[in-house]
Every structure is written in structure tokens, then in C-alpha cells.
Amino acid sequence: MIERVQSRSGKAVIKINGRHLASVVEPVLEARAWLSRRREFLDRVKTVFVLGAGSGYHIHELSLNTAARILVIERNSELCEAVKSIHRFDRSRIRFLELDRPRELRACEDVRVGLCGSFVVLQHAPSQAMDPDFYRDCLALLVARDWGNLNWQWQLNGFAPLESETRIQSQRDPLSLLDLEQTELVQNSEERERMLIKALRELLK
Amino acid sequence: MKILVMSLLRMGDFVQIIPVLNGLKSQFAKCDIDVLVYKSTASLQPMLPLVKHWHVLDRELLQTALGRADVPLLTSFSLLKEQMDEINSHNYDLIINLTQTVQSGWLAGYLEAGRRLGLVTNAAGQSQFHSPWFRHLNENLRPGSPDVFHYADLFFYGSGLTGASRQWSLRETRHGYAEVMALNLPPSNQRIVLQCLTSDVKKNWSEENWVSLVQRLRKLRPHAQFVALGSPHEAPAIAKTIERAAGCGVVLYPAIVSLEGAHSLLLRTQLLLTGDTGIKHLALASNVKIVELSLGSSDLYRTGAYAPDSLILRAQTECGPCPHSSPCSQVEHTCGSQLKPEVVAEATHLHLQDDWTALSELARQNTPMQLFRTRVLKSGFWWPLNLAGVQRQQTVRQLINQVGWKLQLGFNEVSPLLAMGSESLSLRREFDSILPQESGAELQQELRLLESEEELVETRAFELLETVNRRAPALGQIQDFLKSRGVATLSNDWLATAPPDTTQLVVNIEGLRRLQSELLSQGRLAQLKSKLIRNLRTQTME
Numbered sequence: 001m002i003e004r005v006q007s008r009s010g011k012a013v014i015k016i017n018g019r020h021l022a023s024v025v026e027p028v029l030e031a032r033a034w035l036s037r038r039r040e041f042l043d044r045v046k047t048v049f050v051l052g053a054g055s056g057y058h059i060h061e062l063s064l065n066t067a068a069r070i071l072v073i074e075r076n077s078e079l080c081e082a083v084k085s086i087h088r089f090d091r092s093r094i095r096f097l098e099l100d101r102p103r104e105l106r107a108c109e110d111v112r113v114g115l116c117g118s119f120v121v122l123q124h125a126p127s128q129a130m131d132p133d134f135y136r137d138c139l140a141l142l143v144a145r146d147w148g149n150l151n152w153q154w155q156l157n158g159f160a161p162l163e164s165e166t167r168i169q170s171q172r173d174p175l176s177l178l179d180l181e182q183t184e185l186v187q188n189s190e191e192r193e194r195m196l197i198k199a200l201r202e203l204l205k
Numbered sequence: 206m207k208i209l210v211m212s213l214l215r216m217g218d219f220v221q222i223i224p225v226l227n228g229l230k231s232q233f234a235k236c237d238i239d240v241l242v243y244k245s246t247a248s249l250q251p252m253l254p255l256v257k258h259w260h261v262l263d264r265e266l267l268q269t270a271l272g273r274a275d276v277p278l279l280t281s282f283s284l285l286k287e288q289m290d291e292i293n294s295h296n297y298d299l300i301i302n303l304t305q306t307v308q309s310g311w312l313a314g315y316l317e318a319g320r321r322l323g324l325v326t327n328a329a330g331q332s333q334f335h336s337p338w339f340r341h342l343n344e345n346l347r348p349g350s351p352d353v354f355h356y357a358d359l360f361f362y363g364s365g366l367t368g369a370s371r372q373w374s375l376r377e378t379r380h381g382y383a384e385v386m387a388l389n390l391p392p393s394n395q396r397i398v399l400q401c402l403t404s405d406v407k408k409n410w411s412e413e414n415w416v417s418l419v420q421r422l423r424k425l426r427p428h429a430q431f432v433a434l435g436s437p438h439e440a441p442a443i444a445k446t447i448e449r450a451a452g453c454g455v456v457l458y459p460a461i462v463s464l465e466g467a468h469s470l471l472l473r474t475q476l477l478l479t480g481d482t483g484i485k486h487l488a489l490a491s492n493v494k495i496v497e498l499s500l501g502s503s504d505l506y507r508t509g510a511y512a513p514d515s516l517i518l519r520a521q522t523e524c525g526p527c528p529h530s531s532p533c534s535q536v537e538h539t540c541g542s543q544l545k546p547e548v549v550a551e552a553t554h555l556h557l558q559d560d561w562t563a564l565s566e567l568a569r570q571n572t573p574m575q576l577f578r579t580r581v582l583k584s585g586f587w588w589p590l591n592l593a594g595v596q597r598q599q600t601v602r603q604l605i606n607q608v609g610w611k612l613q614l615g616f617n618e619v620s621p622l623l624a625m626g627s628e629s630l631s632l633r634r635e636f637d638s639i640l641p642q643e644s645g646a647e648l649q650q651e652l653r654l655l656e657s658e659e660e661l662v663e664t665r666a667f668e669l670l671e672t673v674n675r676r677a678p679a680l681g682q683i684q685d686f687l688k689s690r691g692v693a694t695l696s697n698d699w700l701a702t703a704p705p706d707t708t709q710l711v712v713n714i715e716g717l718r719r720l721q722s723e724l725l726s727q728g729r730l731a732q733l734k735s736k737l738i739r740n741l742r743t744q745t746m747e
Binding site: 045176 | 264277
């Protein structure tokens with residue numbers, strides 16, 4: 001059940017199943033603090049994915065601090081509507097993606113476009129606590145630290161597949177650039193992209 | 206014409222290429238010059254209006270993205286690709302890579318241009334230098350060798366520029382000026398600025414030494430004003446030094462400023478004492494006198510203060526210059542502890558008096574410390590002159606070698622035969638200046654000896670080349686020959702392990718090509734040097 005309660009600062013905060021999705025004291029200050037720990041890529045990437053709509057204050061704060069497109073992933077459509085009623089978001093820049101299952105992300109055109117450029121993923125802990133499995137799977141799909149998701153994202157960018165299925169399923173640890181470097185693309189091909197991966201590899205030495 | 210210059214190293218390395226930027230602007234009057242630099246270098250932007258666009262690569266951001274599991278694996282790749290594609294959209298006619306690192310080679314390979322100079326690695330992993338100067342740089346990386354070129358010269362000629370003039374101009378900014386005014390330093394025309402800290406602890410002289418130096422300088426120059434320069438992150442350490450100096454009765458003013466502020470301060474300073482390479486290079490854009498303390502990984506022959514009549518002090522140690530990336534290998538910081546504050550103070554005092562005779566005497570009395578006077582030669586090279594005494598044989602050989610390389614490496618720009626006359630004349634004048642005590646007969650004798658040596662080298666190089674061309678290289682003899690010429694390509698594995706003599710067909714084609722190229726290079730160099738010496742001898746007799 002979704003409720004709107006008033007914080008001490010006078011701002012509306014959403015309460016769902018007895019849990020507040022933002023500070024009941026100062027939701028704006030809390031959102032600023034949340035963002036201050038996540039600023040580093042905001043002025044460089046083209047898309048920011050936000051996992052969880054919360055009470056929307058973190059999204060509002062984010063929108064003030066980046067020119068990037070913002071895609072908010074949220075499972076609860078009722079919550080999305082409640083957040084939109086509190087904040088007047090710029091719809092051309094901020095989109096709410098209401099999904100039942102994480103795999104639906106793959107079919108979503110906004111997501112596919114976002115993944116073809118630079119992006120980061122910001123996690124909103126109170127929202128994630130409501131549905132940890134859902135958000136864990138969404139995060140895995142977006143950060144692509146496994147062969148399946150990495151290969152999907154790689155091909156979305158118009159590049160040839162990275163590896164065979166056997167290799168994709170054999171890996172368990174989160175992938176890093178060092179794994180990408182071991183692929184056929186970087187080892188043996190003459191694709192232009194390998195030059196960028198080789199250049200990035202030098203940054204890790 | 207649109208030109209992109211890549212300099213993906215530190216701020217000081219970028220300052221060293223300012224003459225290249227100015228030279229390109231002079232050579233191509235209507236060109237636009239853009240640069241690709243790391244973020245740490247971009248702070249120079251307000252001082253360099255001649256650069257139209259600064260492409261700033263955020264190395265730390267890319268590293269962060271690569272190192273954190275919560276950041277998408279492809280974020281760093283996408284960020285880099287977007288930036289490189291944006292650079293490609295500028296449609297550059299010429300890209301010059303003045304970095305010579307593996308990373309910059311890959312990036313230069315990705316970037317598109319009508320013409321490229323410097324290290325470029327293509328998608329197949331093959332590297333090309335597109336200029337014999339850059340190839341020479343890559344093949345002669347042995348640290349500490351005096352038989353090399355200053356990077357500023359090498360980058361200048363490698364960029365296809367000619368002439369001996371180097372312009373180090375930087376614009377003073379309002380921000381820099383305001384920072385200096387805010388320091389409220391008492392007016393002084395005897396201001397001595399100390400850059401005590403560097404980016405590398407191996408290059409740092411101890412706080413105790415700095416304080417001792419200032420104490421001694423205070424006695425020698427009672428009216429001097431001492432200022433400790435540093436960046437904001439160095440403020441706590443500088444405050445400590447100032448406190449310690451105050452305890453010894455010396456006033457040391459703090460100057461915690463940006464690079465713009467540092468430039469403005471140096472424009473109002475009589476002398477800079479520094480161990481830091483970046484500030485040393487920055488000082489070239491002002492008329493300040495420079496005393497450089499060359500410690501740790503500082504390689505004075507490649508990166509020494511590029512201004513005439515600067516003073517460089519260093520301790521001659523077995524381990525120096527050490528590699529940039531590794532910590533000091535000694536039990537104690539030998540190069541720092543052998544540099545005595547009393548000698549540095551005396552040398553600074555004499556330098557302020559332009560008393561090079563007394564400085565030479567000081568150098569002779571204080572081995573293993575070495576004192577160098579920098580010169581910018583008429584032949585278009587920077588040169589550190591050892592004040593303890595000019596070794597005639599060594600100096601003549603090194604200067605002839607420099608010009609020989611210049612004629613050979615600059616072959617595409619200027620025909621060596623056309624340039625020979627003017628180069629030998631410049632060299633002759635340098636000999637007159639550097640070796641003032643020499644009688645013509647002694648120099649003639651030295652030149653005769655050198656000429657016959659070079660003729661032998663030329664003959665031997667072409668003989669050995671003939672064996673390589675016949676696919677029956679006398680490997681042992683080639684190995685000995687190249688070693689005697691100080692050629693670094695001996696690291697070629699199969700050559701190093703080859704039997705002393707063989708007539709077997711060597712199947713390593715890459716190795717054979719390298720040998721051919723090296724022997725041809727040595728033969729031609731000797732040929733050019735012989736001709737140069739003959740010209741010199743004729744001029745000396747005149």
C-alpha cells in the first residue's frame with residue numbers, strides 16, 4: 001500500500017508497506033548526500049540508469065546535476081505515478097521504465113539506445129530493499145560483468161560477437177577489461193575497436 | 206590546416222613541447238592547433254591562447270571505471286570511443302604524437318588524419334614512427350647517456366620543424382596575477398623562489414637540506430627574499446618547512462598558488478631553485494635564472510633546464526638517473542645526500558653574480574658533485590657544459606655526433622649536403638666558444654683522428670651490411686660492431702645468442718631487416734660525420 005506522508009521539512013515522502021522511501025526529516029538533503037557520492041561520471045556519460053524511483057528526490061537532484069538522459073527502472077507502476085505526482089520531471093529527459101521482469105530491459109528501446117553510448121548505473125538502496133532480486137538482476141544486466149550480458153551489449157553496439165557460447169558460460173567471477181583483452185577481437189582481429197581496448201589496458205599497468 | 210598535437214604525459218612534458226606549438230604556428234601561418242592532453246595538463250589552457258581547442262582525456266576517470274565492479278564494464282570503452290570519435294570529427298590534416306608511450310600509439314592509430322607523425326600503432330599492432338627522429342628516440346632510451354638529444358630538440362625536429370630558435374612563451378593571466386598580489390609579498394628585486402617538493406619522492410631534496418640552504422643563502426645574500434612555491438596539495442609540507450626555517454631565524458614566504466599563479470610569480474622573480482621538472486620547464490617562459498637540482502629519475506641530458514646559462518647541479522652516482530616507476534634502490538637517498546647545501550648555496554650566489562669562472566672552480570673542488578652550465582648551441586641543440594672542465598675529446602665527439610645525427614635524421618627536411626656548410630660553420634663557432642683555450646693545431650689533430658675513425662666505421666658498416674645482404678651475416682662481428690657503436694638494438698634476442706660467426710641462412714627476416722637498417726644507419730652516419738669533419742678541418746685551417 002502506497003501512502004504520502006509529510007517530512008519535517010514539509011516535503012512529501014512516499015511510504016510503501018510501512019517503509020519510507022526517503023528521509024522523513026530532510027529528503028532533499030538526503031538526496032544531495034546520495035548524489036555527492038556518485039558524481040564522478042555524471043558530466044561525461046550520455047545516459048544514467050537509476051535503479052529505483054524512491055520518493056523521486058534523488059532523481060530530481062540528479063537531473064539538476066547532469067545533462068545526461070535519465071532512465072529510472074522501477075517495478076511498481078503505482079509508485080511511479082506517485083513519484084511523478086510529487087515532482088514535475090522533464091519528460092523529454094527523464095523516463096520511467098516500469099518493468100515486471102529484468103529481462104524486459106533487453107527489449108526496451110530506450111535501454112538499447114542508452115547502452116549504445118556511455119552510461120552509468122546509480123543504485124537507490126531504499127528502493128532496492130523493497131525488491132532485491134529484481135534490482136540485482138537489473139544491475140547485472142546493465143553492468144555486464146558476465147559474458148552473456150557483455151556479449152549482448154557489445155553486439156548492440158554493432159560489433160561482432162566476442163566469444164563462443166562455451167566461453168560465455170564458463171566464467172563465474174565478474175569480468176574485467178583483462179577478460180575483454182583475451183577475446184578473439186582483441187587478440188587476433190584487426191578491428192579498430194581493439195586499439196581502444198589496448199589503450200585502456202595500458203591504463204591498468 | 207588543422208593540426209592535433211598529442212601529449213599524454215605530465216604537465217612538465219607538455220611545457221617542453223611549447224616550442225613545437227609555436228614553431229608549427231610560424232610554419233603554417235593559417236593553421237589551427239589543437240591538443241590532446243591529460244586533465245592534469247589542461248590547467249595550462251588559459252596561458253596558451255595559440256591552442257584553439259583542448260581535448261582533455263580524463264585518465265583517472267577511465268581508470269576508476271575500469272577498476273570498479275559496480276560500473277558497467279563498457280563504460281570506460283564507450284567514454285574513450287566517444288571522445289576519440291569526437292576528435293575524429295574535427296578532420297585533422299596532421300596529427301603529431303609527442304608522447305611515445307604504448308597507449309598513445311594505440312590512440313594515435315585510432316585517430317584519423319591525412320598525415321601522422323610520431324608513434325602510431327595500427328589495428329594489426331604494427332608500430333610506425335613516421336619520422337626518423339622518433340624512431341631514434343625509441344631506440345635510444347638508455348637513461349643517463351649523454352649521447353642523446355634533449356626532448357625539446359627531438360620533438361621540435363621530429364615535428365618537421367627546422368632552425369635553432371625555440372619560443373617558450375606563455376601568457377600571464379589575470380587569475381595568476383591576482384593570486385600573486387594576494388600573497389602580499391613585500392616588493393623585492395632579489396626574490397628567490399624555491400620549489401622544494403616534486404611529484405616523485407626520489408627527486409625530493411630533504412627538508413633539512415632546504416632549510417640549511419636558505420640559512421646559508423641568507424648570509425651570502427642578506428637582502429634576498431625567499432619564497433617557497435607549491436601547489437595547494439603541497440601546502441602542509443611547505444608550512445612545515447617554513448616553520449622549521451623560522452626556527453633557524455629565516456623568513457620563508459609561502460606561495461601556494463595554481464600554475465597560472467606560479468607563472469606570474471616567476472615573472473617577478475630573480476632566481477628559481479627547483480628539483481621539480483614541471484616548474485623548471487614553466488620557468489622557461491619567464492626570464493628567471495634557474496638553478497636545477499637534478500635528483501632521482503631526473504635525466505638532465507634529456508630534460509635539463511632548456512635556457513641558456515642555467516645552472517644544473519647533480520651528484521654523480523652509479524644508480525642515477527633511476528627509473529621513474531620504481532622506488533629508490535639505495536639504503537639512503539645518495540643523490541640527495543651528496544648534494545651539499547653549502548655548495549648549492551655558494552653556486553646559487555655565484556650564479557646570481559654571473560661568475561662562471563668561480564663556478565668552474567667550485568665545480569672542480571666539489572666532486573662527485575657535478576655542475577653544468579646550459580647552452581643553446583648555434584647548431585640548434587641544447588647542451589649542458591660540465592663546469593669542472595671541458596674534456597676536449599669528449600666534447601668534440603659529442604657535438605659532431607649530434608650534428609651528424611641531425612643531418613641524417615633531418616634528411617627529409619633538408620639535404621645533408623646542402624646543410625653541411627652551415628652546420629660545420631656553426632659547429633666551428635661553438636668549438637671556439639666552448640674550447641677557448643684550444644690551439645688550432647690541437648683541434649686539427651683531434652679532428653684528423655676522428656675523421657680516420659669515422660672512415661673506418663663507415664667501411665666496416667658497409668662491409669657487414671654486404672654480409673647481411675648476402676643472407677650470410679657475420680653475426681658475431683656485427684654484434685661486436687654494434688656494441689662498439691653503443692646501439693641499443695643488441696637486445697634483439699636471436700642476435701644476442703647467435704654464434705660468433707655463421708654463414709648459415711638466418712631465417713628471421715625481421716631481425717635481418719633490423720640489422721640492415723642499423724648497419725645502413727651507422728654507415729651513413731659515419732659518412733656524414735666524415736664529410737662534416739673534413740669541412741670543419743678546412744674551416745679550422747682557414
